[in-house]
Amino acid sequence: MSLPRFAVLLASLGFSALTLAASPAPLNPAPATKYPLTLDNCGVPLTFDKAPGKAVTIGQSATEILYSLGLADKLVGTSLWFNNVLPQFQEQNARVPRLADNDPSFEAVINKRPDLVAVQFEWMVGPQGVVGTRQQFSELKIPTYLMPSDCEGKDNLVGADGTRLRPFSVDSLYKTVDQLAQIFDVQARGAELTADLRSRLAKAQASVKDKQLKDASVLFWFSSADLQVDPYVAGRKGVPALMASTLGLRNIVESDEEWPTVGWETIAKANPTILVLARMDRRRFPADDFQKKLEFLKADPVTKNMDAVKHNRIVILDAQAMEATIRTFDGIEELANAVDHFDLHK
Amino acid sequence: MTAVFAGRLLRKISLHTAWVLAVLLAAIIAGIAIGETPISLSLVFQVLANKLWGAGFVLDPIDEGIVWNYRLTRALVAAACGAGLAISGVVLQSLLRNPLADPYLLGISAGASTGAVLVAIIGIGAGAISLSAGAFAGAVAAFALVALLARSTGAVSGSGQIILAGIAGSQLFNALTSFLITKSANSEQARGIMFWLLGNLSGVRWQSVTLAVPVVLIGLAVCLWHRRSLDAFMFGSDSAAALGVPVRRVQAILIATVALVTAVMVSLVGSIGFVGLVVPHAARLLVGVRHGRLIPVSALAGAIFLIAADVLSRTAIKGQVLPVGVITALIGAPVFAVILIKAKGGR
Numbered sequence: 001m002s003l004p005r006f007a008v009l010l011a012s013l014g015f016s017a018l019t020l021a022a023s024p025a026p027l028n029p030a031p032a033t034k035y036p037l038t039l040d041n042c043g044v045p046l047t048f049d050k051a052p053g054k055a056v057t058i059g060q061s062a063t064e065i066l067y068s069l070g071l072a073d074k075l076v077g078t079s080l081w082f083n084n085v086l087p088q089f090q091e092q093n094a095r096v097p098r099l100a101d102n103d104p105s106f107e108a109v110i111n112k113r114p115d116l117v118a119v120q121f122e123w124m125v126g127p128q129g130v131v132g133t134r135q136q137f138s139e140l141k142i143p144t145y146l147m148p149s150d151c152e153g154k155d156n157l158v159g160a161d162g163t164r165l166r167p168f169s170v171d172s173l174y175k176t177v178d179q180l181a182q183i184f185d186v187q188a189r190g191a192e193l194t195a196d197l198r199s200r201l202a203k204a205q206a207s208v209k210d211k212q213l214k215d216a217s218v219l220f221w222f223s224s225a226d227l228q229v230d231p232y233v234a235g236r237k238g239v240p241a242l243m244a245s246t247l248g249l250r251n252i253v254e255s256d257e258e259w260p261t262v263g264w265e266t267i268a269k270a271n272p273t274i275l276v277l278a279r280m281d282r283r284r285f286p287a288d289d290f291q292k293k294l295e296f297l298k299a300d301p302v303t304k305n306m307d308a309v310k311h312n313r314i315v316i317l318d319a320q321a322m323e324a325t326i327r328t329f330d331g332i333e334e335l336a337n338a339v340d341h342f343d344l345h346k
Numbered sequence: 347m348t349a350v351f352a353g354r355l356l357r358k359i360s361l362h363t364a365w366v367l368a369v370l371l372a373a374i375i376a377g378i379a380i381g382e383t384p385i386s387l388s389l390v391f392q393v394l395a396n397k398l399w400g401a402g403f404v405l406d407p408i409d410e411g412i413v414w415n416y417r418l419t420r421a422l423v424a425a426a427c428g429a430g431l432a433i434s435g436v437v438l439q440s441l442l443r444n445p446l447a448d449p450y451l452l453g454i455s456a457g458a459s460t461g462a463v464l465v466a467i468i469g470i471g472a473g474a475i476s477l478s479a480g481a482f483a484g485a486v487a488a489f490a491l492v493a494l495l496a497r498s499t500g501a502v503s504g505s506g507q508i509i510l511a512g513i514a515g516s517q518l519f520n521a522l523t524s525f526l527i528t529k530s531a532n533s534e535q536a537r538g539i540m541f542w543l544l545g546n547l548s549g550v551r552w553q554s555v556t557l558a559v560p561v562v563l564i565g566l567a568v569c570l571w572h573r574r575s576l577d578a579f580m581f582g583s584d585s586a587a588a589l590g591v592p593v594r595r596v597q598a599i600l601i602a603t604v605a606l607v608t609a610v611m612v613s614l615v616g617s618i619g620f621v622g623l624v625v626p627h628a629a630r631l632l633v634g635v636r637h638g639r640l641i642p643v644s645a646l647a648g649a650i651f652l653i654a655a656d657v658l659s660r661t662a663i664k665g666q667v668l669p670v671g672v673i674t675a676l677i678g679a680p681v682f683a684v685i686l687i688k689a690k691g692g693r
Contacts, residue, residue: 300415302411
């Protein structure tokens with residue numbers, strides 16, 4: 001890591017500590033944002049003279065967080081969708097134009113004359129941004145907010161989906177909510193949301209405590225390029241790893257990459273207690289369909305002998321819950337619920 | 347007189363067959379014994395005894411499955427694939443009198459990529475068709491186009507036309523692939539394709555073995571049957587014709603065989619580079635240019651080389667599997683350099 005980058009990292013850490021210290025207890029009324037507001041976002045300083053009136057999102061997670069903050073009427077465009085919007089936001093979402101299902105073009109975004117572009121993944125607007133670089137946007141006086149979950153403690157130039165330098169922390173999601181709430185001057189709503197998410201996490205954690213898990217392990221299978229080849233699974237520092245560690249489960253994968261490929265041989269030998277399969281709408285590889293994943297696990301001469309398959313300790317989970325989104329909390333709850341019902345002593 | 351001669355020939359062949367099989371068997375067992383996770387050699391033999399002779403050792407079903415269904419199949423397909431690519435290289439280099447000819451010259455690898463991309467990114471078949479099936483269809487289509495092009499330019503004597511047609515076909519299909527990828531893929535999807543294109547043996551199971559092994563044996567038999575013609579071709583197709591070789595027919599048969607073998611291998615494991623280009627040269631430096639010896643030795647060398655490369659690809663970095671195509675080039679290039687230098691010193 002280069003020195004300036006490290007300095008920025010330190011600065012942003014310091015900043016997050018400050019915001020944490022300064023963020024009000026949920027019961028106190030949240031203060032209004034004082035403009036001009038300056039904050040550091042993934043090494044890029046952002047300044048706002050007033051709350052953005054129009055925003056475009058790149059990435060479903062950013063979109064759904066803004067909806068959760070009640071900011072649907074500020075959105076003038078969304079893009080990069082992975083599956084249907086959460087049911088509670090269907091109505092709002094129908095009123096917002098969708099610029100593209102996948103990545104939007106640079107012009108489609110700037111054509112909306114946004115005061116802010118909120119982005120889920122660095123590969124969309126990073127130095128090799130698919131849409132455009134943050135520099136390009138800032139030349140047009142359009143600030144880009146990149147979700148800290150995809151830049152802090154993560155090197156997106158190593159590995160296909162990036163590599164985590166530090167384990168993903170749920171705090172980066174709270175931070176996203178807090179910062180967006182601050183930018184849009186809806187801090188009371190933000191505080192309410194994070195308080196709710198925190199209490200849901202604590203509840204899920206408490207529910208599995210009684211099970212007194214002893215070295216229960218887990219594997220998260222996202223998809224595979226072909227049904228029998230080495231699958232894409234969750235690395236040991238990504239979002240699924242956080243879900244696992246929150247519930248006292250050990251992720252058997254030992255790679256720092258976000259979604260490394262690991263051989264079935266290694267997986268079968270590690271013999272995880274629980275298998276989590278991603279459910280998604282995408283249908284590009286046969287293994288995108290969780291039914292196909294299940295069929296493979298039960299038919300393959302090796303995987304069918306794994307404990308999780310034999311005792312049917314398999315959880316089907318929304319693929320988006322395995323990314324840094326508000327759905328992560330749904331995922332943790334569902335996983336906790338499943339763990340609660342499994343007999344782990346077989 | 348003839349009986350004595352035939353007997354001597356038979357003995358000679360069986361002697362060679364014996365040591366070739368022994369070396370191949372050793373390589374395959376090494377391929378089974380070394381892998382991502384430690385499995386002892388005795389366990390490997392116990393599994394083989396169980397499966398082949400019903401020895402009845404009580405073993406962990408996961409260990410047994412890994413050895414029998416993952417590693418053995420993988421070693422067998424690696425061997426078949428290495429052998430197939432190597433003999434394809436020998437045949438093309440001789441037929442076209444071009445030392446740079448390799449099995450992918452006929453547009454097969456480029457076509458396979460296009461087919462795979464069509465399936466994976468555009469979603470033809472909506473998940474019902476596997477990458478392999480798409481790749482095979484693409485490979486055959488590309489080869490058909492190249493063959494048609496070469497034919498319509500009237501390639502009577504010319505290896506030149508085939509090479510040029512192959513280049514044109516490859517360029518066309520590579521451009522198609524790039525077009526499809528840039529038009530519609532996000533990086534996550536492109537990754538799936540790259541992973542597969544660089545060569546990957548992890549999806550190999552018994553059904554791949556039942557395809558790869560017969561195909562390579564048939565290919566080997568066809569090439570050996572034409573070994574004399576291949577010897578003649580080295581002096582050019584005119585000389586071959588003067589020596590009584592039915593040039594066009596033999597050319598057509600051999601090229602079609604090579605194309606089919608390569609297309610099957612590419613569709614099973616992706617385009618593994620280097621083997622088809624370099625193993626034939628290495629074998630030529632070792633045993634000379636007569637195809638009666640060159641073809642079996644190339645096949646054996648290719649088989650062993652790819653088994654070794656696959657083992658390395660699984661063990662070089664712990665907990666992660668590298669594309670085998672990267673390994674073939676990384677270890678293949680220096681090994682070939684050493685052979686080249688030694689051959690020069692020997693003269």
